[in-house]
Amino acid sequence: MNRPRYQLGTLYSEPRKSGPDVWVYRWRETDEQGRRTLRKQIVGTVRELRTQADAQRAAETLRLSVNRYTIDHGGSVVTVHKLVEHYRMKEMPMDTHEGKTRATKLVYQNCLKLYIVPRWGDYPLRRVTSVEVEDWLKTLKLAASTRTKIRNLMSTIFRHAIRWGFLGQQENPIALVRVKAGRKRVPDTLTGEEFRALMAVLPDRERVMGGICATTGLRVCEVLGLKWEDIDFVRKTANVLRSYVSGSIGPCKTEVSQQPVPLDAITLQRLIAWRGLCAFGADTDWIFASERLFGKLPVWPDILRSRILQPAAKRAGITKHIGWHTFRHTYSSLLAATGSDVKVVQELMRHAKVSTTMEVYTHAGMDKKRVAQSKAVDVLFNRTPQQT
Known part of the structure; x- marks a missing residue:
């Protein structure tokens, strides 16, 4: 031809x-x-x-x-940098239609800008070898999960090269790159005593935010994406419809994440109290609206973590590494520790894959979820089961 x-x-x-x-x-x-x-x-x-x-x-x-x-x-030599730019032009626009969140796109852009292009940008595609990439990844002082993301993104880019004919079908050097995906350390969780001590020294807003994270397992980006109209005070549920990431409102991490979650009585009481205190309490307002931005967007979680949450943890005598995600880990560990059904734990945590918890194929109803949730909240607030 x-x-x-x-x-x-x-x-x-x-x-x-x-x-x-x-x-x-x-x-x-x-x-x-x-x-x-x-x-x-x-x-x-x-x-x-x-x-x-x-x-x-x-x-x-x-x-x-x-x-x-x-x-x-005899044509032009395709370097990794040229391939990355081609990938950005041809694939990045499609990501919007394939459900990739803003957070995922930011991770992609940062990995390309900070790691992949500076190290490999001038390399012709066939000059990149599996062993060299694997040795390079080992030198990066990053979390294992971040190194895995870099490896997977490089593999995606080389598959893009194969799709467009820049390489042959069997010429993806990243396919043979091995990366350890284990955590460097086990995430910290709070005991019931530590949780109550922390809640006692937090301001009202951060106390309510932490309480929602710890009693529902919601990610902080999903908590900040809540509006008052998302709370059903009659059915005692919260509709999780959006998330707030890097100053932008977008979809939740996965479709499974966009499911109603049960709200315990203590959490509802604190929400009602906060609505009476906050400056933005209309149905269409953000529950944790930024006063500095006149309620147009939620507050910025990283600033609250560094300026309020972590200093409060030190005042409470907690030496563990504390962040907003600590509450989600605490909730998950308490659900498991109180003997909850694996499927119930999976649905309460809204894991996208069953393998994240265990291969179970039964559907957990809202009542069963509420019982499991209440057991975890009992531990956090030192509440006797009779009060549920």
Whole structure:
């Protein structure tokens, strides 16, 4: 089969009737029958790409797509950096439609910017080897889970190269890279006494936030994504519909996460009390709205953790490493310790995969979840079972 000849293409600016001028990339394609066709595509506006050098860099990604069949026949050499830019242009827009959360996209971007491109950007694709990548990952002073994410993202990028014909079907060097996925340390959890001591020294807002995390297992991003209208005070449930990550409202981590969770009587009482104290108590308001932002967005969890939660833990005499996720780990461990059914624990924690807890295929009802939840709350608040 005749391959299309390599096309260098030309780049120039072109005026438009309305709006700023645009940079246009033009090239000719030769099909298998030898016919020549003129093609062009807008690379970006002159406002986005202020110099021709900027436009040339942006056009390089497009040039890769145009010449993807010619890289083994005297065409351009594809480096990891060029491949990453091609992946960003072709795959990143699709991520929006495939359910990837904002947090996942930020992790991808950070891994590319901080680790993958600085280390491997200038390497031709076939110069990257499994052993070299594996040895490099071992030198990174990162959590095992983060090293695993970097490895998986590199594998995704190389699969992208195979899909587009930059590499052969069996040329993914990352497929043979081994990474230990175990934790460096076991996450800390709180005892009932430690939890009560911490609650006693926290301000009202943070006390309610921590209480929700510890009695429902919600992630802090999901707690901050709650509005007052999401709380059903009659049915004693919370509808988890969204999350707040890095200053942006988005979907929850998984579809399983978007399920109603039961609310214990103590948690409901504290929510009612907080609604009477907070500045934003309308149904459409965020439960933990930022006063500095006039209620338009929830508060920022990282600032609360470093300035309020962790100092409060020290005042309470707690030496463990404390964060908002500590409450979720505490809830999970208490559910297991109180002898709850594995399937109930899985659904209360809203794990996406059954394997996260155990391979159980029965459905747990809301009443059974509430009983298990109340047992955990009994321990946290030193409450006798008769009070449930």
